[in-house]
Amino acid sequence: MSTSLKEIASIVGVSTTTVVRALKDRPDVKEETKQRIIKVAKELGYRPNILARGLVTNRSFTVGIVVPDLTNPFFPELIKGIETTIWAKGFNAILADTDYDLVKEEAAIESLISRQVDGIVIAPIESRRDRAVYEMLQESGVPFVCMSMVQDLNTDLVIADDEAGAYAAVRHLLSLGRRRVAYMGSSLSPRADAERLSGYKKALQEAGIDFDESLVLRGDQRDVDSGQSLMNEYFASGRTCDAVLSFSDLMALGVMKAVRQRGLSIPSDVAVVGFDDIKVASAMEIPLTTVSIPKYNLGEEAANLLIRRIDQLKGKKDTDKRSPGTVTFQKIVLRPTLVVRGSCGASSKTGQ
């Protein structure tokens, strides 16, 4: 099919070894033959077969990216951060979307290992039964970085500071005079949810406000409708609030819809704050105040950490690959920033 070193060699009348040297522009080839080889290679449109190369070098220059749902606006930016970073270092990305399906997640990881990826960045589903999958991955020896905590497993980790994010948001709301701040969490991300709730409580406590369990709701962060219906139920049950911090911007949009349907206005009656800072958050009629997560940077950091791991793994010649006692995992935590826009009722200059 495609031209190989051997073909070039036979055409030019040299050995493949010489062809390799010429194409890699090594100094130890006669200039004339080098030129002849390069010329023929160009004419034939020679492209190295990276698979074959990987077979001998034991490096595929490929990393796997595993996410639960591409269409969640959170992930494309993250992936872009990863892809751009690894691309700059000569790596390609194999992408797998698990659809929040544990079976597919496991299959995806198996497939990636079979494809000899040099490493994996993975945003776990956060199922209660995902531990086994990650233990399998650890045993495989393929380095990987998680974008959220997997139960009590020790892994490399790159995450946002959820507690600090929620804390800043609630603190801000309280400083604006809000007193009944609802927390709309998500049961799909129990770890992050717990962190945020903790930040929420901390802010309340500092302001001397008692924690009120009835102000805590939980739904599905991926879904506008979830935020809306949750908020509707909340109102329907006779409860009230003057502010809502929701787990995602998508949910926050749903909250806004519900609030309006209730005939209340934003932000005067109810302040709404989201989480993530997706692109359209600023484009709403009432621009959404939100805890902005540096998604692209998270991707960058994860990619850089992973590549470091790969280098230190493949770097050492053949000193025993696993020295399980020695490994210290890294945990990189990025601070989110509160982006104040219209929906929280602050008189801000930001976010127009």
Add this chain to the structure above:
Amino acid sequence: MSTSLKEIASIVGVSTTTVVRALKDRPDVKEETKQRIIKVAKELGYRPNILARGLVTNRSFTVGIVVPDLTNPFFPELIKGIETTIWAKGFNAILADTDYDLVKEEAAIESLISRQVDGIVIAPIESRRDRAVYEMLQESGVPFVCMSMVQDLNTDLVIADDEAGAYAAVRHLLSLGRRRVAYMGSSLSPRADAERLSGYKKALQEAGIDFDESLVLRGDQRDVDSGQSLMNEYFASGRTCDAVLSFSDLMALGVMKAVRQRGLSIPSDVAVVGFDDIKVASAMEIPLTTVSIPKYNLGEEAANLLIRRIDQLKGKKDTDKRSPGTVTFQKIVLRPTLVVRGSCGASSKTGQ
């Protein structure tokens, strides 16, 4: 590193051939040895090296996906459609984001070819100078499917019917009594832009309305701000309109902002219609009427077409690979649907 057939063979005390047969559950292996082999393979966590396999079978079971910008909400759904479809057939996806950079697009394609992908799905940048890149790709012999037309090149193509989409939208607006309908196009997608403009004109003509060049604007479809500033300029120049069809939902959001800033109301003063139907379109305070493009389906169709191409290419044993005269390219056109919501002023039951 990872266990190979050879290792298993030497442990069990048979040849690699036998191991292969056992692992593929061929009938011509003694049941007992088969079980022994399978057992050992399991214990050692054997995983076939797909790269090595590809070297001999000349099939990598990988397809490349090339898009100009992952964070444009249009693409994740498209990619998901592709990825899910090919995954079901045993393929993995290598993803490349070109950042609307022709140089990176070419590099990405080269890289994919070097990685021996079996095929490529590509959403072209639509630069004026992209032709060379695609000719290179054609010469490589790797089958590929385009998600938009590349100049006057003949390729497999899977696209939405832009003309029909725009036509339906404008027709609807006119049926609601709108008379000055602005068309906000995009200079980044000249082909689709021309198609839509044509649909726009067609609808006007049928209604007996003269085409007015001053109602046509052009900006950057990726950007909310572009829609906003374009619309601002429009108003500032003293022009008016009672409806706007914009090239993307993102742009439409910008238009809505500008209209409100102008003190006009939606939809009574100005009806706004978008294109794409991104997730949040329905979550706006005034839900956005839009021409819904079946992004996921486009991805599915592209993937299926590509896999058909791959099969028919690799299927034939070794009858000359390129019979350039014989190839007939396919063009699959999917119809978009107009989703009527609040922003166009129809009294609809849809889209709440």
Add this chain to the structure above:
DNA sequence: TTGTACGCGTTATCAA
């Protein structure tokens, strides 16, 4: 029922 031998395209080692 099992094994031998070769090839896929590349890199690496050693020798000339």
Add this chain to the structure above:
DNA sequence: TTGATAACGCGTACAA
């Protein structure tokens, strides 16, 4: 300055 040769892990004729 150049070339044999082996090796990576797997698949497949061809034998036995």
